Amino acid sequence: MAVRLKTPLSEADVLGLKAGDVVYLSGTIYTARDSAHRKILGLAGRGELPFELDGAVVYHCGPVVRKTGSGYEIVSAGPTTSARMNRYLGGILGLGVRGIIGKGGMSGEPFKGRAVYFAFTGGAGSLAAKSVKRVVDVLWMEELGIPEAVWVLEVEDFPLLVAIDAHGNSLYL
Amino acid sequence: MLVDAIVEAIRLAVTRIPDDVVLALKEAYAGEEGEVARFNLENILKAVEIGRDGSIPVCQDTGTLTFFVRAGVESPYLRGLEGAIFEATRRATEEIPLRPNAVDVMTGKNSGDNTGRFVPVVHWELAEGSEIEIAVLPKGGGSENCSALAMLTPSEGWEGVRRFVLERVRKCGGKPCPPVVLGIGVGGGADQALLLAKKALLRKGEERHPDERIAEIEKEILEEVNALGIGPMGMGGRTTALDVKIEVAHRHPASFPVGLVVQCWASRRAFVEIKPDGRVEVWQ
Numbered sequence: 001m002a003v004r005l006k007t008p009l010s011e012a013d014v015l016g017l018k019a020g021d022v023v024y025l026s027g028t029i030y031t032a033r034d035s036a037h038r039k040i041l042g043l044a045g046r047g048e049l050p051f052e053l054d055g056a057v058v059y060h061c062g063p064v065v066r067k068t069g070s071g072y073e074i075v076s077a078g079p080t081t082s083a084r085m086n087r088y089l090g091g092i093l094g095l096g097v098r099g100i101i102g103k104g105g106m107s108g109e110p111f112k113g114r115a116v117y118f119a120f121t122g123g124a125g126s127l128a129a130k131s132v133k134r135v136v137d138v139l140w141m142e143e144l145g146i147p148e149a150v151w152v153l154e155v156e157d158f159p160l161l162v163a164i165d166a167h168g169n170s171l172y173l
Numbered sequence: 174m175l176v177d178a179i180v181e182a183i184r185l186a187v188t189r190i191p192d193d194v195v196l197a198l199k200e201a202y203a204g205e206e207g208e209v210a211r212f213n214l215e216n217i218l219k220a221v222e223i224g225r226d227g228s229i230p231v232c233q234d235t236g237t238l239t240f241f242v243r244a245g246v247e248s249p250y251l252r253g254l255e256g257a258i259f260e261a262t263r264r265a266t267e268e269i270p271l272r273p274n275a276v277d278v279m280t281g282k283n284s285g286d287n288t289g290r291f292v293p294v295v296h297w298e299l300a301e302g303s304e305i306e307i308a309v310l311p312k313g314g315g316s317e318n319c320s321a322l323a324m325l326t327p328s329e330g331w332e333g334v335r336r337f338v339l340e341r342v343r344k345c346g347g348k349p350c351p352p353v354v355l356g357i358g359v360g361g362g363a364d365q366a367l368l369l370a371k372k373a374l375l376r377k378g379e380e381r382h383p384d385e386r387i388a389e390i391e392k393e394i395l396e397e398v399n400a401l402g403i404g405p406m407g408m409g410g411r412t413t414a415l416d417v418k419i420e421v422a423h424r425h426p427a428s429f430p431v432g433l434v435v436q437c438w439a440s441r442r443a444f445v446e447i448k449p450d451g452r453v454e455v456w457q
Contacts, residue, residue, distance in 0.1 A: 020209065035281065064233045064272045075270060076233040078220075081315040081348045104315070104347040104407055121213045122315065122350035122406055123439045124220035125233035145283025146273055161212055163408065171209055171408040172347060 004157070008055025009098035014116045017162045019169035023118060024157040028136060029101065031061045033080055035148040037088035039140060044095055050139065051152070054096035057118075060085060060103070062147030064125065065135075074132040074153065078125030079103040082117070101160060105172040108164050117164035119171070131158035175250065178445050178453040179261030182309045183238065184269050186443035187230045190221045191457045193378030194354075194415065194440045201352055201405070201412035210410030217405070217438060228269075232439045235271040236311035238262055238293035241372060247303035250447050254305070255295060262286070262293045274314070296368065303449040308375050308442065316349035316437040320370070322363055325429040334359060334431050335394060341433055342398050342414070347407015350437035352415045355398070358432035361422035366432030373418035374436050382419055391417045405438075415440070 001020075005013055007027030017023065030051070032040060043049045063077035082102030085092075089110045092100075098115050100106070103122035111117055120128055137152040144150075163171045190198075198221070202214040224231035240258055244251055263286045265271055275289040276282065287293060321341050325333040338357060358369030381388040395417040404410025415438065424430065446454045 022212070062233065062272060064230050064235060064270060066270050076230040076235075076272075078233050080234070081318070083348055103350065119406065119408070121216035121220070122347075123232040123234075123313075123437055124216040126223040126227070126229045126231050127216055127220040128233075129229070130223065145276070145285065147283070159216075161209065161408075173403060173407065173409055 007057050009057065010055060011098070011114065014098050014114070014166050017116050017165055018167070019162050019165045019171050021162040023160045023162060025057065025118070025160055026156045026158070027154070029057045029059045029153050029155055031059045031063065031151040031153065033060060033062050033148050034084055035144050036140070036150045037085055037092060039144070041088060041091045056097050057099040057101060058092060058097050059101040059153070061101070063151060065146055072135045072138065074129050074135060076125035077129045077132055079120050079122055082106045105163060105170065108168060108170050111164050111166055112168055113166055116162055116166055118160035119163035120158070120160055128158070131155045175254070175257045175447065175453065176261045176264065178455055179258060179307065179309075180265045180268065182307070182443040182445045182455045183261065183265040183271070183311070184228065185455060185457055186309045186311050186441045187235045187269065187271065188224045188228045189457065190224070190231060190439055191377070191442060194438070195221055197378055197415040198352070198438065201415065205405070205410050205412060207404070207410055209408045210405045210412070213405040213408065230269065230271065232313060232437070233272055234313040234315065235274065236313045236441070237274055238287060239310040239312050239371070240293060240295045241298070241308040241310065241375065242295060243298045243300050243306045245300050245302035245304045248305050248447065248449065250305060250451065258293065258295055258307070259288050262288055305447040307445040309444070310371070310374060311441050313437050313439070316353065316435045319345040319349040319435040320367070321433050322367055323431045324363065325431055327427070327429045330429060331390065333429065335397065337431055338394055338433055339397055339401065342435070343401055343403070345435065346403055349435045350439070351403055351407060352405055352412040352438050354415050354436040354440040355394070355417045356434040356436060357394070357417065357419045359419060359421045359430070360424040361430060362425070362428070363430055365422050366430035367434065368432070369420035369422060370432035370434040373420045374434060374440060375442055376418050378416055387419050387421060391419050
């Protein structure tokens with residue numbers, strides 16, 4: 001099955017998806033890797049997170065960017081290995097995140113009943129960048145550096161595969 | 174001019190996947206029937222094309238730049254060569270651009286230009302003659318995290334090599350971005366086994382080990398790895414590895430070291446040759 005979805009995702013959106021479905025995702029997504037997860041969870045714990053993650057989609061990605069006159073352009077932006085973020089998974093989904101995009105898969109249990117894991121093809125960064133329409137914002141760039149910063153991206157019809165659904169099914173062996 | 178040539182080689186490496194690798198990926202696509210495996214291989218082939226046509230880094234992880242220099246001791250261009258490699262790395266980061274991937278181990282601070290303590294990585298080898306060859310190998314983190322060393326006993330021998338490699342690849346599943354290329358170094362000490370394994374990744378697809386017995390083991394391990402069924406991106410399929418390359422060194426009588434360097438499907442490389450008269454050639 002192939003469906004078009006727009007962020008923020010609702011509970012019904014994610015419960016309606018099955019492992020193997022193709023989703024064309026549009027809207028706003030947040031990149032986050034190891035350091036960003038630590039920072040997000042730390043700030044959220046103190047009630048100081050500067051953005052809302054309810055219904056959000058988090059992308060495990062550290063992009064190649066080019067500085068333009070007024071901001072940044074995304075050059076290449078494929079997924080990074082999600083398993084590194086397993087230790088933060090419960091925490092991040094606890095903030096209301098409904099979808100995670102990455103590669104290589106994650107622990108399936110925390111997704112049950114509330115969220116899905118979308119796979120995009122690792123290494124296909126030049127293709128993924130075609131779905132990124134613009135950089136909405138970047139957070140903690142000075143502190144974390146380009147790969148680890150949180151890039152807020154507007155995407156259009158980002159082609160993703162539901163690899164772990166909310167019902168305990170996974171495409172990973 | 175030397176710096177320009179090295180920047181060009183880095184650009185070639187990160188934006189254009191070598192022809193032999195693309196051929197192997199196309200064969201993999203033709204051999205897969207599963208929808209999911211085809212989804213991933215189709216994306217891979219599209220990304221390769223976008224990278225090539227637009228001179229865009231195919232993968233956002235442009236890696237740790239690793240250089241293997243074979244330096245002719247008579248070359249008049251040896252002086253300042255390491256400086257040129259560092260300068261080219263900084264310029265390539267800005268111009269191509271590359272993702273800055275050099276992080277201080279104590280502070281976690283990214284240097285911003287892919288240079289730092291012992292980075293980029295430069296391996297030197299002196300040779301007779303007056304030519305210099307520089308190989309550029311951008312190495313991504315996801316696949317490198319699956320690399321490993323096993324200090325086997327001589328009684329485990331080649332059977333042990335096979336078991337170690339299969340177990341490691343199975344355990345890593347989709348993490349290193351399969352279909353992977355495996356570099357295996359056997360013999361030497363711990364350091365040499367891993368170095369040989371990484372260097373093996375510079376060999377072209379059709380290039381088998383000149384020792385037929387070793388070439389045979391390369392083919393056997395490739396078949397066994399593909400029989401694991403991990404498939405493209407770890408979601409099942411016939412292609413888990415595109416190729417296996419083995420290099421060997423004599424070993425200590427008590428040791429049987431095996432270095433395994435796992436390379437993602439984007440098996441990137443490029444070369445620069447500096448001729449005795451200063452002309453440079455860049456190729457893949």
